[in-house]
Each structure stands twice: as C-alpha cells, then as structure tokens.
Amino acid sequence: MSATLSTIAEFVVRVAFWMALAPLGPGIINKVKAWVAGRKGPPVLQLYYDLARLWRKGVVISTAASPGHIIGPAIAWIAISCAAALLPIGPFGSTVSFRGDAFLFIYLLAVARFAIACASLETGSAFEGMGTAREVSYAVLAEAALITALITLSVRTGSLSLSGMLTPFAGSGVMLIGAGLFIVLLAENCRVPFDDPNTHLELTMVHEAMVLDHSGPPFAAILHGSAIKLLLFAVLLADAVLPGLHLGGLGGMAVTVLALGIIMVGVGAVESLLARFAFRRVPLLLITAFLLCLFGLLAAWKGSSLQ
C-alpha cells in the first residue's frame, strides 16, 4: 500500500516537474532566434508571464461552440502530461513503467490530437478547419516514423517498455534514428520548416490556425501543453540517442540538461536558417523521417545480430 502511495506521490511530483520546466523550451528557442537575427528578443521566461496572464483572463467563446471547446484543451493538456510522465528522464529513470507503455505513450499523444482537433472544429470557422485538417493529415506520417523508431529501439533492446527501450547504450543506426526523431519533433511541434509559430497569416499555419478562437485559461492550457510536448520530444530524442544520459548522479543530470539545451538551440538554429516549406513538400520531409527511421531499423537489426 505504501509502495503504491509513494509511486503516486512520485508520479505527481514528476508531472509537476514537467509542467514547471516545460515553458523554458520555447523561451530558449526564441532567444536563439533573436540572437541569430541580432535582436535582443523576449526574455527566456516570457512564456511563464504569458501563461500567468492568460490564466487570469476572461474567455470569449464562439456562439457555435459546445462545452467541448473547453474540455478538449483540458483533456489534451493532461494526456500530454501523462505521456511525458511515462518517459524516463536520463538518470532519474521513470516512475511508472510496464510492458507496452510505449504504445500508451503514442496513443496518449493521439488523444491530445483528437481532443484539440475536435475542440477547434467547435467554432465552425474555415481557418480552424484548415489547420485541423493539416494537423491530423501530417500526423499520419509522423506517427509512422515514430512507430518505426520505437520498433528500432525495441529491436535493439528486446524491451517493450519505454524505460527498457531508452536506457541501454544507443548502438548502431543511432544517427539515423536521431535525425528521424528530430524531424518528427519539428513536425509534431509545428516548428519551421513545417509551420511557422511566429506567422500571423492564418492560411499558412497549422497549429496556430487550429486554436485561433481559443482564449483565456483554455488557451493557456493549449500553449502549456504544446510546451510540454516540445520538451517531451526533446527528452525522447536525447534518451534515444545519447548514451551518457544514464550515468548516475550529477554527471548524468548535467549531460541531460546539456542535451536538452542543445536540442532547443538546434530547433532555434533550424528556425533561423530555414524558411517554411510549401505545404506540398511537407509530406516529403516526413516520409524522409520515416525512411531514416526505417534504415535505422535495418542498421539496428544488422548491428545486433552481429554481436
């Protein structure tokens, strides 16, 4: 009984930790972009201020919208947080780990997508329709890449739980998986070159177009959820690629923080140096990610059968 209670307590602490740290990610990315462009840029903690402000604000709801307009973001928020809590973080491992939690992880992200997509279609706006259609369509290819990456990790370690898949030394094909997962990270979090989080031209947006009519606390939940999702993919990428993460104690922690920082800076650098792709080229890039993961799978297969 006390073991269950301590598990629950650790789970709650972990979710709180994720929620507290996640808004740093977009702050770092924006700082990098500003630095590359020679601007001063917003403070790193800007998203915290924004979230606090939105949380206190009133809400304008479309006359067409049902209560799902508010419940959708709430479900997405908690689904992403639960998915994050399933991930092992470097030296800390994971609280809840069981055979097959990797599939729960992927499908919790799908729950978040379903909830946000339905919530955004509530308003009956064509902008939201466009954004949602793009989001759910590209997610098909991203999910194929993600499952292939999981197959690779599972082949390498013979494990079906995230902590088992992500703990041992990365092994062969790691660069391929890393590149594939990085592209998936950019796509799933709607970064350049898939989507421009800064643009305000609705016709060219994916994720932002989806949430145009959200405001106040539900919008804060959406923004915070996307920040957690960004961090989640960064942790997944770091766990999958870096061997040093699993050193115990301070060393492991330092490597973890460093790796996450590098990934965020990398996203910022991509965003500064690349332009957004035309929509018809987006599937090609995602298929590239899928193929990278598939070649990673072949490499892992070959590599571990030689041992």
Added chain:
Amino acid sequence: MMNPGTFLLIAAAALVFGIAAAFRAPRLWLGCTFIAAAAGLAGAAMVLFSGQPWEFMACLTLGSQPVHLRLDALSAFFLVLLVTIGAAGALYSMEYWPDRAHPRSAPAGRAWWSCLLFSMGAVLTAANGLHFLIAWEAFAVCAYFLITLDRQRREVRLAGWIYLATSHAGTLCLFAFFALLAARTGSWTIGPFTDASLAPLFWLALFGFGVKAGLFPLHIWLPSAHANAPSHVSAIMSGVAIKMGIYGIVRFSGWLPLPAGAGWTILALGAISSVLGVAFALGQHDLKRLLAYHSVENIGIILLGVGLAAIAAQSGNPEWGALAIAGGLLHVWNHGVFKALLFLGAGSVLHATGTRHMSSLGGLWRSMPWTAGLFTLGAAAISGLPPLNGFVSEWLLYLGLFDAIDARGPAAWAAVPAAISLAITGALALACFVKVVGIVFLGLPRSAAAGKACESGSAMRIPMLVLAAICAFVGLAPLALAPALQTVARAWNPSWSAIRLEPSLSTLGAANLAFLGLALLISWVLAGRVRKNGARRFGTWDCGYAAPTPRMQYTAGSFASTIVSWFEWILRPERHRVPPTELFPQTAFSSEHTPETVLERVIAPIGDITMRFSTAVRSYQHGRLQAYILYLVFGLVGIALLTWMGAAMFKGLP
C-alpha cells in the same frame, strides 16, 4: 439442472415465439428478443467461464444428417456479441422503424430480425457441415430481406442485389469447401482435422468467409448494403454479420491443418484491408457509407491478429501468438460494440434530419446532445484512443507484433510492416473521425433540416448508452475479460494452454483508469477557472468578414483532401469543377466523389464484357430451323473428325 443447452433451447424457443409475435404484438416481440438474448448470454457465459464445450446429438435428422450441435468457447465468444447487438438493435428499431411510419415493413422487419438472430445462432452452433451451410444460407437470405426493408427506393434494391449476388459467390465457395471436406473425410461432421492433405481447402474457406467478412478487395457489397439498410440493420450487419465471416476464418484456421503461407496471406490481407479501408472511408461524404468502409478497416485489424496468430501456430511460438489472437478476437467484440454504437448514432442523425450527407449537417450537438456525446465516445473508441476499448485490443495486438519482431524469426518480416500499417491505420482513423464529429456535430447547421433536428427518444438512446458503457467498461477493466480471452485462445489452439494475459491487462486497466480520473479532474478545474474568470459569447472570428454564412465552414471533402490525394492511385476520386472566371463570377462549384473503385472499375467492366459476349452469342439462337440443322451438321462433322483423329492419335497408347 441448468446447462448451456437449456439456455440455448430457451433462446431458440423465445426467438421462434418472437417471429409469431412480430406481426401483431411488437412489445411481446421485444420481450421475446430480450429473453432470447438473456438466455443466449447466460449459455455463452457458462461455456466461456467453465471452458467446457457443450455438445448435443439429437436422434432427429435433417437432410439425412443427424442434428449435431456444439457450443465451444470460440462460438460462445461470438454468441455474446450476437445477443448483445441483437437486443440493442431490437430496442432501437421500436422507435427508429415504427409501425406508424412503416406499416408494412416494420412487422416484417421484426420477424426477419428474429429469423436473423436464430440463423446466426445456428451458424455458431452447427457441428455438421451440411447444417452449417443451411444456416449460413438462411442467414444470408434473412440479411437480404432486412437490408431491403425499404425496397421502394431504387438504390436499396440495387444494394440488396449486389449483396445477394456477392454473398452467393462466397457461399458457392463454401459449398465446394464443405463438400470436398465431406468427400475427403467421409463425414459431414466438422471438428478438428488432422489429415494434412486437407490443408489446400483452407484457401476456399478463406475466400468464402472473406466475402462475408468484407476484407479488401472482396468488400464490394459492403458499403452500399450498410449505407442503404435501416440503421439498426446496418448496426447488426456491421457489428455481427460480417463477424460471421471472421468466425469462419478463425474456426477453420484452428481446425484445419494450415497450408504454408496461410498466416502470411491473412496478415497481408489484413494490412491491406485496414489501410485501404480507412483511406476509402476518408473519401466518403455519406455518413453511413463512411462507417461501412471503417468496417473494412477494422476487419483488417482483426485479420492482422488472426494472421499473426496463424504464423505463430505454424512456427510454434505461443508467446506472441496468444497475444495476437487475443487482440484480434477482442477487437471482434470491440468493433461489434463501437460500430453498432456509431451506426445507431448515425441512424439518430438520419432520423432527425432526413439526410446522410455530411455536407448538409453540422451543429447537431445543440439539438442532439446525447447522440453527439455518445457518437463522439464511439469515435474515440474506434480511433483506438485510451481509455476506451479500441485501445485495449490494438494494444494487445501491438504487444504481439513487437514480441514477434523482437523474436527475430522470419515472422518479424511480416510483423514490421504490420505494426507500421497498424499505426498508420490508427492515425488515419483518427483523422477520419475528427472529420465526422467536426462536420456532423460541431460548428453551425449547414441546412435547414439540420437546424430543425431534435433529439431522439429513450428507445433509441438507451441502446446507445448501453453500448457506450460497454466501450468504457472494456477500456477501464480489461482484466475482467482476461479469463474469457484465455479460454478462447485455448479453444482456438489447444496446445497454447499455459498462456496468461492478466499481468499486462491489469497494469493497462490501472493506467486507463488513472488517465480517466486525471482527465475528469483537470476538465473540472479548467471549466471552473473559466467560470470564475467570466466567459462571454461572441461570433466566431472570421478575419473581419462582415457576412459569414454556415456554408463557409470547412466541408468533409476539403477536410480530407490532403489524405485523399495521397491515395489517389486507388481511390480514383471523380472531380467536377467549374472554376470561377471573370471579375464577378456567376456560377462556380467544385465537387469530388470517391467511387467504389473495385466494384466500378474492376467488377463492373468484367460484368459488362461478359454481358456483351453473351449478347453476341445469343444472336445465334434465332429460331430459324435451317440454321439449326446447319449447326447440327457442323457439330456431327466436328465429332466425326475428333473421333477419327483421336483414334489415329492415341493408337500407340495403351
């Protein structure tokens, strides 16, 4: 002493009595159907929990064969689904297809409903090939009359005809299958066979049952039949009738010695059906047709499990084989339940608005909150989202697939593409159901009919509520089903006796429960915060446009256009477009329609060619005696030549 046989006898008697009651006393008929369902459920549960098959040999004969009935765990498993959907659909039909609106077809529909339940029950319990065929044919015919209840409409008659013709093509194969089986073994009794020379017969069974199951590309009858049948009939067709095809495939893949490559073929057919089924669904604008294509998809998912299990049985790997068959069979139940829920929900929409066309719907959540909520739950379940039932079966399937991959055997080469196609199917199904929920229930009404809709009554709502509750229960307490699944896996392959599914299912159930609790808590917190901060209603932001109309909303076609364009090579969408021209364009429109490609581009042309050939041949039969005598002379000369040459040719042979 109550044994399963007593319960089945009660069920059968209640159904027969129900047929008599159907014409005069609808409520009595409903009561009979409920009694039959309860008795059937009790009998099936006894077999499932005890694991002991029930057998009955009567001294009675039918077609010179003694009546031999058997209910083992596998048939009991399907029987549970049959009685659940049978009872739910019966209650639903009381309000959906009442005597007031359909004075002629409503009583007939009730009688055929009882006949359908009876004949499907007979298919599940027949232990004699001949009786199986009789029951199978009776079931196909009952289903035909139910599909064509509304046969004043031309498209209904056409759909019924395609169903009947295709179904008989499949039945023809089954005739060949059972006849050859009987000829080889010398008896019509069906049961486990050990003679390895029977293996090739499995291909006949796969085709015959595959037609009924609606796997791609044998699904041609399915979309139009499901779309045009009354909705409670669509529910039982999609939820149970096509599962009879799965029952046949599972049954005989367990009983027959499998030919080499059978598992691989089933797995490949499953992968193709799942991905293409959902791709076709995305191209549809007709709500019920779309749901029908999702049946093809889910049959594909079920076959992924069955195929992998067959590979495991052939290569002797019970560890992942049991997971695969458990996942596949659990998906049989799950799909039966959530698809029936979705069809009943679609029926409520049709009942309230009079249209199945998604582009005329929209904003129904306001007038039909129950239907909207329950349909959305069904949509989440069919997309395989936790914490609902669809996720549990797909999760078991993923475990089986990944274990097969990690085992590094030859099966991994099948399991890798299968796992990827399962993931793609899940994401595509999610996209499709976001489209359905968004276009039909959210936003603003796109037509006056949709604006004037009103919620259906309790006889239609209660079956939906019950089915939705089952979806949630299976998702939250999958452990409760573990004993039944283990019994069925053992019935399918008796050598897999030491399989335990509990450890995985109990953790999954706990995780699902925790997620549901957290989701409710956070929704409550967020809604409370919104209420505290104050919410104001205002029109949707429309970029400053001054005269918005509901017609400006995104349509089903535009929503799916990206994905449809990826599958254009098979979907072959037909586009009609008048682009806007000049400065003040007058008329401009664009419409897109995805046909049933296999039927219209493959089967129909073959039929045309056959008809043209037959017409050409027919012109030789014109009633002129002189020409007939000429044919006779030619024929005689031909035979004479053949005899003479043949005698010369075979002279040297012994």
